[in-house]
Amino acid sequence: MNHWRRKGMNILVIGLCSAAALIALVPLILIFVHLISKGFGSLNLAFFTDLPRPVGEPGGGMANAILGSCVLIGIASLIGFPIGIFGGMYLSEFGKTKFGDTVRFSADMLSGTPSIVIGIFVYALIVLRTKNFSALAGGVALGIMMVPTIMRTTETMLDLVPRMLREGALALGIPYWKTLLAVVFKTARSGIVTGALLAIARVAGETAPLLFTALGNQFWSTSLNEPIAALPLQIFQYASSPFEVWQEQAWAGALVLIGLVFILNVTARIAFRRKG
């Protein structure tokens, strides 16, 4: 009797756990089905080449927002890569200390900080001072968000490089700093690239930190001192508008954005696997 109860309980729980895995995938499938069915309909060449049109005029695209996102990611990378990679190098090579632990702790705290908080922080730091919203401020906000991911993956990847490689290089009389850059760093390169790509994928879809920094723009702009459009911002603006034409554009934008994030994620995986 007891035996059957235990068996039954076992089967019940296994069933529930499998059901949980299935249920969690339902929203994923629904989101993709809706994205593709709504997004493809409004996606055309003009979307990639034209500026947004005023309400009431059909057509138009988000070319400026796509360009704007690229500019913002570029600025963010210029900030995030050096700090993340060299910082990670410090943590791996010299940072097995109290100070290193402080840096690791800060990295975890920063990656847990809500993106909207980073947005108002950069607003206070840059926008209040320069007195205008700018691509630069948006890029800085995204750059800050990239640092923790890159720093921690860089550290992990460098930790994996065998000691013998370092010792071999040092035994040949190569200075330590050169050993690190030319031997250790090179060996871990594909892992570090993976971390960097994942960091880009993460910030490419961020909207909240751009609301009060990059602000958005209906026209072409590549100037660092002016407000700039970004794909996620444009999606947000159009999605919350009451106009059907704009809502359709928002779906098309979402499809493009998810495609971009997807490509970055897959590239990161391939980069890692080829070497890993």
Added chain:
Amino acid sequence: MKLDRVFEHVTRGFAASLVVVVVLIGFMLFKESLPAMRTFGWQFPATQVWDPVADLFGGLPFIYGTLVSSCLALIIAVPLSLGIAIFLSELAPPLLKNIVSFLTEILAAIPSVIYGLWGIFYLAPWLRTTVEPLLAKSFGFLPFFQGPPYGIGMLAAGMVLAIMIIPIIASISRDVLQAVPEPQREAALALGATRWETTRVAVLSYGRHGIVGAIFLGLGRALGETMAVTMVIGNRPAISASLFAPAHTMASVIANEFSEATGELYTSALFGIGLVLFSLTLFLNAGARWLVRSTMRGAGGGRE
């Protein structure tokens, strides 16, 4: 030799700049919220009035909205995530395991603005026409399920948040469970325990601190999530027992009103809310980090 020292110092400078940023975030938020704190003092987070016209600001509706929407998300997400974690770590054959892991990772990579877009056009209408009338009919005697079904509101926010934090809680819990040493399981199995009994007695109890940590991390993400919530919660600074009613969270009020905030006090009050949010997530993440580490460390011989 000298260049080695230079190299060390340069890299240390880069590493230190991260610490500086975190400290600076706290400092700037504090500095910018000073006017509001001087005016409202400790009453600020406990006051319910939010009236920009009269220059009266209190953070309570937003703190309430943030906590309730996040708790709602946890109630939905925790059982599902633990189920997934147990499925992935203890039950699934390798092929299925890889597929499900991959799919949950995709779920984690979707930008939050896309969750919001989907929430507005599919989730909220579905809640309005199907789920909320059903809940009102079956559980309408509870205050949570009373009032007109708007679709857009606290329930929608809780559900979107749940979808967003499931991948986080599930993947960290899975890592925690996989770190449980294999002999733990073998001992239980050798005593004749079933799969589930083994999992309950030997695996879950061993990894419970780590699982609590994973839930904390999910909660931290839910508290600070901005875009998806802003798009589906309805943005009304009022405290209502009904989950169908529109509400506001700390993150959503900043996203919504910051650019329209006129006057020093208004902006400062929003910075104050940012400071509360930042402190809350800091506290939670520090706790989560400690919990997850205390399980993962010292556990040798886990799966993979």
